[in-house]
Amino acid sequence: MNRPFSVAPEPDRTGRAAASQLGRRALLGGAVAAGVGLVAACSPGSSGRPGQTAPKGDGGAEGYDGPAVELAFWHGLTGGDGPIMKDLTARFSKEFPKITIKQQAIAWEQYYEKLPAAVSQGKGPDIAIMHIDRVPTNAARRVIQPLDDVNDALGLGEGDYVPIAWQAGQYDGQHWSVPLDIHCAGLYYNKKTMEQVGLDPETPPTNEEEYLSALDAAKSKGMQGMWVSALSAPGLLCQTLLYQFGGQMVAKDGSAVEFGSEAGVKAVEWLKMLIKEGYSPPKAAADGDVVSFQNDKSLFMFNGSWMVTPLNDVKELEWGAAIVPNIGGTEAVWSGSHQMVLPDNRGGADENRSKAGRVFLNWLSKHSLDWADAGQVPARNDVREDPKFDEKGPVVEFAKQLDYINFTPPIPGITDCLVDWAPAVSSAMLGQKDTATALGEAQEKGNRILQQNMEKYG
Template sequence: MKGLKVMLLLLLCSTLIFAGCSNETKGGGNGGEITLEFWNGFTGPDGEDIGKIINEFNEEHKGEIKINTQTMPWGNFYDQYRTVVTNGEAPDIAIMHLDSIAGYARYDLLTPLDDLASDMGLNEGDFIEEVWNAGVFEDHRYGIPLDVHPLTLFYNVDLLEEAGFSEPPKTYDELLEMSLAVQEKTDSWGIAMPVFWPSNMIFYTSLMSHGGQSVSEDGLTPLYNSPEGEEALQKMVDLVYKHKVSPADVQADGEVTLFRQGKSAFHLNGIWMIAGFEEQDGLNFATAPVPAFGDQEAVWAGSHNFVLPAQKDADPKRHEAAMKFIKYVSENSLQWAKAGQVPAKHSVLESDEFKALEHQYKASQQNFIFPPATPFYGDAWGPTGPAVDEAMLNQLSPKDALERAAKEGEANAKDAAQ
């Protein structure tokens, strides 16, 4: 019996020691280091860049805060996020695309950041106004912007010079003129228009440039099925079938391959392509704002935002530690910009170090138009993807493609709202 009591006593002591260590590591309850779990979808080379920032943060805050990172493909990220938050097993910090925030806020899967951001000294004047405002849903802030990643024009400097041009196009007509000249004087295409992704980002850009709208403010009604929308999409189609400055039926990523190989003068894609093109041997390229397809300068832009997942038992100390990390990354986001992003914070955006990143800086000189902050944006806008693809394949007219997409989008949004 005496031996049993000793064993029970030892077991109890071990349990208490383990609990104390666990509490110290996870929550810092004993004044120890707080370990925070950080989820993101940066599975590409950008993961290395965010990793460098995290390592620097951990070193500077050793003994106080430590960030553990869990990275997964974006295709799996949101489903897993919803599951762990619902089960009360949420990470402390996460990255979320700007156009997803409203949907997760609507279902109470995010922590409001109004007071936390204010207490940490993060406010409107620190960030690009449009991206800061886009993180608000129903009068509450849920996101702190890390970056802006806009659609960008990439162009082959050598091909343009051979065709007699030293500056990139600023309008659709100039894009067409230069593309025709390139094809006349070289063996390359003017531009390779994608049939698939990111074709709907190009359509969004053209739509905004023509003064159109994507969806209603509440997100329930598609508005792209309009005269502006038809003209915006028609101009994309015309580059292929009317003006013939782009090959037809470009396979997935085929437009990227043609540009890499120097076989097209212009390429429309996200700023995130910079690093890959810089690694391409023999490719002399530059970046510029996307030419205005209509009367207005406007470009599609997305943004990665920091969010704090809703917790089963919220801990103010952990929230404070998380906000310290977010502020640190925001203030040290030049490393992140090098990965092919536009910093969201003015102090970094206006620094000489960022301006020295020529490709990123030129891409930043655009009128960013972010998707509206509504939970149903993805439902209403989503059908434009296949609709634009079918128009680019000459299978449907822009009018018919957008009409079908709008009907499907409205039905999707109403179902989601219910």
């Protein structure tokens, strides 16, 4: 049996599951309460203080010729992607020996609480990575500074990136981030177990009929082919299904929370069906999908692109990755994006540190092909068009979904509106509440918070 492993959390853009010990994907279902913590921890009001004016200059395009500086770099890359980012920063420092990058990896849920508080005290990092749904909130609260000069220096705009990855960085007529990647849901399939139950290990299912047929084949051999947990299901798994059934977590124009729709109910009921029909154990642990998969006890899991590195570390595991099967009739998947930002520390930044930080963002954007080794799809079109990208294995498969990825709309406070999603899904899957009732009540609360945020942020 292959050894089990822990995977650090990678948060989603919504609510998180009610579990204290979750795997990376499991935490996709849990702790967006960090969004609330962000509001509480950041001392400036919603109007904020004026954002720091971007320094005049080349936005980092021409390198750095100032005195030696050390830059603090914060992010939440605590899993298999962390070492790859460490290698990239080491390469950068060799190329720019006067710029030392000191990284600090903080679990995402703590990160989003700690960052605004540190910035408000003038003790924040010089460079940071932020999920796409957090950019507008932190821009509105002046936790980060506008980066139009960096994007201009790169010579890149909306047409040079996956469009919605660029659009989400816009707020109040300025651009506040540099898109680094897209991390989307994907299908992981275990070749060994597929072969054991009589399936072609090189032909993963592409639709609901093929998917359920494969699960039936596993069931006939005494295997539960897809482990589903009420604790982690609210993450990218249930959200992907909601999108595939034609719904939205939040209306695309940001006007209303919509996860309580018929599509949301269908998504939850489909997952409940997997348990009812015996395709999944009834009480799988939050990380049961990962543990069963890497121990050759299941066929499939829907998980994030960040699982590539941890699965590669399980040397005896024979696995592949593909686009998510179309279960609900609409081609759609959950997705997120890491965006590079520069915090706006109170008191202003030293001009040399500010310039050096921009040099790093510029450099990292240009080297995002190497970041694909962490399972992340580069956000830049020209990087994905590089012939070397075709050598990136599973990431190439995930990139095939870029035409139908889904983010929540880029409005301040969006994560606050989705705090009740995860508990509602979990309670419905556990039979504690009727699905429509649970989602409807959570949606009502979300819309109240959405209205409050509209008044708060304007």
